Amino acid sequence: MSAVExxxxxxxxxxxxxxxxxxGEQRLVRPSISYWQDAWRRLKRNPRAVVSLGIVVxxxxxxxxxxxxxxxxxxxxxxxxxxxxxxxxxxxxIVEPYIQxxxxxxxxxxxxxxxxxxxxxxxxxxxxxxxxxEWAPAANxxxxxVYRNISSPRVxxxxxxxxxxxxxxxxxxxxxxxxxxxxxxxxxIVALDANGAEADDYAVFEVEPAMVITAxxxxxxxxIADAGAVRxxxxxxxxxxxxxxDYLGRDMLSRLMHGxxxxxxxxxxxxLLFVFFGIVYGxxxxxxxxxxxxxxxxxADFVVALPFLLFMxxxxxxxxxxPGESGVLPxxxxxxxxxxxxxxxxxxxxxxQIRNEGYIGASRLLGARTGYLVFRHxxxxxxxxxxxxxxxxxPRVIFIEAFLSFIGMGVAPPTPSWGxxxxxxxxxxxxxxxxxxxxxxxxxxxVLAFNLLGDGLRDALDVRLRGRE
Amino acid sequence: xxxxxxxRLVQGAVTVWFIATATFVxxxxxxxxxxxxxxxxxxxxxxxxxxxxxxxxxxxxQYVVYIGGMLRGDFGLSYVQQNRRVNDIIREHFPxxxxxxxxxxxxxxxxxxxxxxxxxxxRNRLPDVVIMFAVIVGISVPSFVVAAFSQLALVSLNSxxxxxxLPVAGWGTVWHMLVPALVLGLSTMAYLTRxxxxxxxxITTSDFVRTARAKGLPPTRIFLRHQLRNAILPVVTVLGPxxxxxxxxxxxxELVFAIPGLGRYxxxxxxxxxxxxxxxxxxxxxxFLVFMxxxxxxLYSFIDPRVTLE
Numbered sequence: 001m002s003a004v005e006x007x008x009x010x011x012x013x014x015x016x017x018x019x020x021x022x023x024g025e026q027r028l029v030r031p032s033i034s035y036w037q038d039a040w041r042r043l044k045r046n047p048r049a050v051v052s053l054g055i056v057v058x059x060x061x062x063x064x065x066x067x068x069x070x071x072x073x074x075x076x077x078x079x080x081x082x083x084x085x086x087x088x089x090x091x092x093x094i095v096e097p098y099i100q101x102x103x104x105x106x107x108x109x110x111x112x113x114x115x116x117x118x119x120x121x122x123x124x125x126x127x128x129x130x131x132x133x134e135w136a137p138a139a140n141x142x143x144x145x146v147y148r149n150i151s152s153p154r155v156x157x158x159x160x161x162x163x164x165x166x167x168x169x170x171x172x173x174x175x176x177x178x179x180x181x182x183x184x185x186x187x188x189i190v191a192l193d194a195n196g197a198e199a200d201d202y203a204v205f206e207v208e209p210a211m212v213i214t215a216x217x218x219x220x221x222x223x224i225a226d227a228g229a230v231r232x233x234x235x236x237x238x239x240x241x242x243x244x245x246d247y248l249g250r251d252m253l254s255r256l257m258h259g260x261x262x263x264x265x266x267x268x269x270x271x272l273l274f275v276f277f278g279i280v281y282g283x284x285x286x287x288x289x290x291x292x293x294x295x296x297x298x299x300a301d302f303v304v305a306l307p308f309l310l311f312m313x314x315x316x317x318x319x320x321x322x323p324g325e326s327g328v329l330p331x332x333x334x335x336x337x338x339x340x341x342x343x344x345x346x347x348x349x350x351x352x353q354i355r356n357e358g359y360i361g362a363s364r365l366l367g368a369r370t371g372y373l374v375f376r377h378x379x380x381x382x383x384x385x386x387x388x389x390x391x392x393x394x395p396r397v398i399f400i401e402a403f404l405s406f407i408g409m410g411v412a413p414p415t416p417s418w419g420x421x422x423x424x425x426x427x428x429x430x431x432x433x434x435x436x437x438x439x440x441x442x443x444x445x446x447v448l449a450f451n452l453l454g455d456g457l458r459d460a461l462d463v464r465l466r467g468r469e
Numbered sequence: 470x471x472x473x474x475x476x477r478l479v480q481g482a483v484t485v486w487f488i489a490t491a492t493f494v495x496x497x498x499x500x501x502x503x504x505x506x507x508x509x510x511x512x513x514x515x516x517x518x519x520x521x522x523x524x525x526x527x528x529x530x531q532y533v534v535y536i537g538g539m540l541r542g543d544f545g546l547s548y549v550q551q552n553r554r555v556n557d558i559i560r561e562h563f564p565x566x567x568x569x570x571x572x573x574x575x576x577x578x579x580x581x582x583x584x585x586x587x588x589x590x591x592r593n594r595l596p597d598v599v600i601m602f603a604v605i606v607g608i609s610v611p612s613f614v615v616a617a618f619s620q621l622a623l624v625s626l627n628s629x630x631x632x633x634x635l636p637v638a639g640w641g642t643v644w645h646m647l648v649p650a651l652v653l654g655l656s657t658m659a660y661l662t663r664x665x666x667x668x669x670x671x672i673t674t675s676d677f678v679r680t681a682r683a684k685g686l687p688p689t690r691i692f693l694r695h696q697l698r699n700a701i702l703p704v705v706t707v708l709g710p711x712x713x714x715x716x717x718x719x720x721x722x723e724l725v726f727a728i729p730g731l732g733r734y735x736x737x738x739x740x741x742x743x744x745x746x747x748x749x750x751x752x753x754x755x756x757f758l759v760f761m762x763x764x765x766x767x768l769y770s771f772i773d774p775r776v777t778l779e
Contacts, residue, residue, distance in 0.1 A: 305484040306491065307754045309718060313739055314751065318495040399611060406613045407724060407736055426617050426725070430624065440614040448609035 039384070042460040049456020055449035059442075063264050066257035074254040075414055078239055080128075080213070080221070082181070082249040083432040086242060090182070091235040092211040094218065095129060104134040104173035115139050116203045117189040123173065126209040128180040131187075133205065134173040138191035143167040145198060146174045147188040150431065153204060159188040167196070182211040211238065244434050246424060252438055259416035259439065262328060264446070266401045266417075270335040271393035275386060277336060278343025283378065285344070286351030287370070297348065300341035311338055312400065313409045326415040331404065335397060343389055350382040384461035391454035395447040402443050418443045474767060481759040488755035489539055492748045493532055499742070522546065522745075535748070544749030549741045555749035558734060563753070565640060566723070566730035570716045572646055573654035577715070578708070580658040582701060585665020589673065589700075590692075600662065607659030612718065616652045616725040623648060638727040649726045653719055657711050661704055669700040702773050709765035713758040 043049050080092075104123065116138050123132040138144075147153075149160025164174055176187070190202040213236070218224045223236050230236065243252035285296040315334035316327070354360060360377055368376070398418075404410035405419025406426075413420060418439040425436030519525045522545075523534055538545055544555035584604070588597040623637045636645050672678060673696060681691045720732030731750060738746040 302484060302487045305755070305759060306488055307713070307751060307758055309720075310735065310751045310754060311491070311495070313736075314492060314495045314747065317739060317742070318498045395609075402611050403613070403721060406611075407721065409736075409739065422611075422613060426613070429617055429621060433621070436614070436617060440611070440617075444606075444610045444614070447611075448605060451605070451608060 035380075035384075039457075039460040043456050046456045046459065048452050049460070052449040052452040052456065055445060056453060059260065059264065059446055059449070062257060063260040066260070067254070070253055070257060072239075072251045072254040074250060074258040074416055076250065078241070078245055078249040078251070080181075080211075080249075081238065081241060081245050083247050083428060083435065084241055084245045084249075085432065085434055086244040086252070090211060090238050092213045092218070092223075092238055093127075094215050094230050094232050094234045094236060095127065095212040096232055097214050097216070098129055098177075101130065101132055101175050103171060103175065105168075105170045106137055106172050107170070108137075109169055110137045110139045110141075115141075115191060115199055116201055117141070117144060117172070117191055118203065120187070120189065120203055120205040122207065126207045127212040128182055128209045129177070129212050129214075131176040131180060131185070131207060131209055132173065133176070133187060133189075135189060135203070137169065137172050138199075140193065141191040141199075142169050142194050142196060143192040144172075144174075145190045145192065146176075147190070147202075148176065148178075149186045149188065150183060152186055152206075153188050153202075159190070159202065160186070167192075180209050182209055184208045243438055244432075246421070246435050247428050247432070252434070255416040255421060256418070256438060256442060259418050259421055260442065262326070262411055262415060262417040263398055263401055263419065263443070266328060266331060266335070267394050267398040267446070267450075270332050270339070270397045271390050273332065274336040274340040275343045275390050275393065278340040278345075279347050279386065281340060282344035282347030282349075283351050283374070286348040286355065289352075293348070297345070300344050303338065303341045306338065308338055309400075309403070312404060313407075316404065316409050325412060327410065327412040328415075331401065331410060335400070339393070339397075343386070343393075346385065346389060347382060350385060351378060354378055354381055388454060388458045388461060391450060391457050395450040395454075398443065398447055398450070418446075470770075474763070477763050477766070481756075481763060484759050485752065485756045486536070489536065489748075489752045490532075492751045493535055496744050496748055497528060497531075499744075522548070539752065544753070545745040547743055547746050549738070549743040549746075555745050558746060559731065559749065559753055562729060562731040562734045565728060566716060566719055566732055569646060569650055569653060569719060569723070569728065569730060570712070572650035573715050573719075574657070574708075574712060575654075576651055577654035577657035577661060577711070578704070580654070581661025582665050582697075582704060584658070584662040585704075586669055586692075586697060586700070588662065588666045589669030592670065601666075604659040604662050607655050608663075612652060612656060613721045613725060615655055616649070616722050619648055619652055620725065638725075640728045645726075645728075649722050649728060652726075653715060653722045657715055660711070661707070664703055664707065665700060668703045669696060672696050672700045675699075702769075705765070705769055705772055709762035712761045712765070716754065716757065716761075 043053075101123075117135040118138070119136040120133060121135070123134045124130075126132075133146075144164075144166045145162065146164040146166070147159035147161060148163050149158065151158075151160075153159050161178075163176060163178060166174065174189075185207055187205045187207065188202045189205070191199045193199060213223070215224070215228075215230050215232075218230070218236055219226060223238065224230055239251075241251050241253065243256065246252055246255065281296065281300070285293045288296075312331075312334050315337065316330055319330035319333065354377065360373060363373060363377065401410055401417060402419030402422065405417050406423045408423065410419055411417045421439035422436055422443070425432075425439060429436050516525070523531055526534070535545070542556070544559070547553045547555055547558060550558075584600050588600045591597045620637055623635055627635070627637065635648055636642075639645055678691060678695050681695050686695075716732075719730060720736050722728070723730040723733035724736065731754075735747070735750045737743075738750065
């Protein structure tokens with residue numbers, strides 16, 4: 001072979017070793033590529049499949065390695081940070097323990113002028129320990145109602161949480177100590193007329209309390225090691241919740257990780273189980289043929305005819321979930337019981353098709369036993385189709401798990417799963433959309449990735465498409 | 470034809486019997502007793518109640534009574550609402566679910582065929598890319614998430630316009646049905662769009678379309694008479710299973726939108742362990758599905774003359 005100016009165009013053809021190159025020889029031999037090498041090569045050319053594969057790997061890492069890195073107990077409640085939106089944890093200032101406040105009373109009552117409580121101001125800087133409001137009396141008021149809202153009450157008359165009814169016209173102050181959080185509050189003060197009825201109009205005051213805590217409380221909650229080590233006025237770091245907290249103050253990131261363990265565990269293990277069962281059932285039927293085949297397929301038809309979701313729910317209650325159990329096992333069993341027929345049908349069809357191929361006959365003629373035929377010919381020839389089915393079953397099962405957990409028929413609380421988190425998140429959707437958004441996003445991304453990966457695998461493993469792109 | 474329908478009806482009856490039996494077995498495998506959970510005053514009352522529901526009889530006799538009642542179209546008494554018959558519950562709530570399902574199916578079919586045809590015409594151009602992206606999203610996002618966020622959108626829409634353009638939840642008028650039906654039909658629409666697109670692309674390259682074009686037929690006529698009519702066939706094939714999916718999958722949408730349908734009632738019954746209602750609803754749904762698949766199969770032979778029923 002003479003030396004040629006060699007420009008490698010495709011890595012397929014680049015098989016020259018260093019020794020060859022020294023000799024000035026080039027071998028332009030197309031390598032023989034096995035089925036799997038070819039499939040992998042074609043999968044790599046499909047950008048959507050590669051991205052999906054990356055997402056699947058990332059999700060697996062998130063699930064498996066995540067809880068090792070982010071070591072927050074998914075069941076631990078952070079009662080100071082409930083339904084907190086995503087972001088850094090922030091800091092809190094150390095303050096003295098709470099001291100009683102006498103409030104403000106006034107001797108001079110207004111008889112004319114504004115019917116609104118005017119000149120609302122803070123008696124002291126607002127903290128999460130207490131918000132102390134005082135105001136100038138409204139004209140002819142017999143008392144006041146105080147409301148607190150977490151959004152501006154200007155739209156309509158949604159004043160929020162009724163905090164107090166003050167029936168002494170002389171008292172023009174109010175101290176709020178109820179469940180304060182470092183978020184923006186809108187206090188509405190409504191004057192009462194002589195009969196104690198609310199006036200139509202109201203005065204609104206907007207305030208955002210600062211996060212404070214006493215040294216003892218901070219030590220109690222483990223934010224600082226020793227209550228004696230900090231002084232009043234020091235800033236201490238609050239526990240960090242990068243993705244916020246849920247309605248019970250549990251860390252969203254940690255729950256998403258542990259929820260992924262449940263959702264992806266069911267999503268991967270259930271298809272593995274029922275696809276395996278389907279392979280055994282389908283190949284048995286296909287090999288047996290005749291009466292047995294007919295009977296076995298008729299049973300499969302019956303199972304297919306069952307209304308799937310209703311029976312998932314039925315099985316779930318039939319197996320029952322004892323207190324303290326997660327309910328993962330009943331769901332797995334129910335999924336396997338109801339989902340195997342599609343794979344069984346597919347495998348049976350493949351087996352029937354391959355059984356009549358020439359190479360099987362040839363192999364049998366050469367004295368091959370059934371076991372050899374199965375492992376040498378049947379399985380390698382159907383594994384591609386099965387793998388694709390498996391990939392498409394994963395998102396379906398993730399959906400089913402999410403769906404069942406959403407209606408309260410899946411995993412039992414407090415076990416987190418993406419579906420049960422969505423179920424909890426939907427209740428506080430209006431005020432705290434992140435509690436629904438994150439689990440929903442994870443479900444959608446996981447399902448999308450597995451679907452696209454399945455598409456890619458189907459194209460890559462289809463031998464008929466080989467060399468046609 | 471008639472023989473075929475008869476054969477399918479017999480097969481369907483066997484399937485329904487199987488469903489009923491499976492439901493019965495599943496319900497009687499449930500640990501505990503449906504009446505023990507109630508606050509029963511004394512043993513005598515419990516015995517009376519058990520006698521009323523036939524729970525004092527041996528299991529086999531209960532099964533015979535249950536199947537016998539079902540043959541007469543009687544699903545028995547509810548355990549929780551003790552004076553209501555399961556038949557009345559189904560009669561009251563099923564029309565709501567059916568209306569929602571039919572509307573959703575109409576949305577899904579019309580949308581799927583339309584979008585699918587559109588993507589095939591604009592293959593690899595902007596409308597195709599946009600629609601196919603929406604389809605992927607529609608397949609990947611669970612229906613309860615779509616339902617929740619569409620509710621959120623409705624709330625902000627209504628407050629933005631200062632009026633209730635479309636109700637956020639509930640049931641009663643046509644306006645109540647639109648958004649839930651759309652949400653319910655979304656994933657089916659996405660699926661049908663995909664199917665329609667690929668079958669449309671197959672048809673576009675087929676010989677008879679080329680011939681029609683060579684004959685000089687106007688493109689709209691080719692599109693309507695040759696392409697659309699043939700491309701729609703695979704869509705019709707999957708309608709039966711899809712109807713099944715939509716009617717049984719309706720309960721999430723019914724739950725989120727507070728629609729008094731049978732699906733929601735079923736979930737309630739499951740939470741309250743109302744055994745007769747659970748058994749009755751499941752069997753009823755099973756029978757409904759078997760029937761719908763049969764109807765679609767028969768319809769298919771009318772649409773596609775090449776198919777002969779045997």
